[in-house]
Amino acid sequence: MRPPSASRILAMLAIFAAVVPAAASAAGTAEVSNSTVASATVRNVSGEVLGTVRFYMIHRKTFVSGRLIGLSPGFHGFHVHAVGICDPNTTDPDGVVVPYLSAGKHLDLEGAGHPQHTGDLPLLNVSADGTSTSITQNDKLTAAALFDADGSAIIIHALPDNFANIPTRYSVTGPDAETLATGDSGGRVACGVIEKVRV
Template structure:
């Protein structure tokens, strides 16, 4: 008896999660060269661990994978931010407490608008049980980008990311400055400092 589609999808994701480091392990082949792993332990504003996000670099691409729990169901913006500081009691320039404001904005080495920032990733979809599994690949997130002078962090946002998709038929000017900066993905509900494994 064949397993139901959901079971097959979960099994495929598990296989891929194992396959990524396996690909990197074959660094001696002509086709593949691994440049290491980065990890982020993701916590909510109360300090509870929600899971881990891994960054595995193979040749010119970075595989980003992770499984998080205890999030609210639905879509959430998911980005790499400019500073490796996850302070849940951080304040903005006005002095207002804004959790994880310390991580700065989206990593944006090209100086462009969202969704073309270096740190822009596909949104997370969280199931009704509060869990999400994500595996994606990215050719912008290099080790140099992740580990610059002040490091970087992975952020989960409260709201869906619209990827600045505001056509002029909805707005005479298209996306505004806030949308181009954040995709209107709202506050920051979880954060993880991106580090090299010990």
């Protein structure tokens, strides 16, 4: 069987992007809140808009979709973080600027290690032209989780997330505390405050 062409793949993605909100709208049950539950405008440290990440809740699952530009090619860690503040000039306790440290750690309502945090998502795969289209589902990201007292944010990291996969042939002790916290995905290169969307 011949693989689908690039144009067919793009068409399929477009259809999925249209079907997700339509399905949520049509369901009209207690299991579905709104078509679009939330949206985040993602910016880099210079304030440039890279795109939008949207959250759709359908039948107790949240679908996360994003179309982003201006990122470095390759894989990037991609997570929901616990605080809805995207300050690129945040400083750490030593006075060092750490972009988007204001967004806190990974959203983790269950006190689990990485990659079982509430806000852990699959990697973003960025093409050579700096673009990325991502669609995934998550059954932990409820509206209550996204919109607790201090809100939440979507963060894109500089490096790939290893999902704390440290085989014993590399380390007899397994992943250390930093790996269990972040997946060694490096600095935070982009951020978007997750906000409710009314439809």
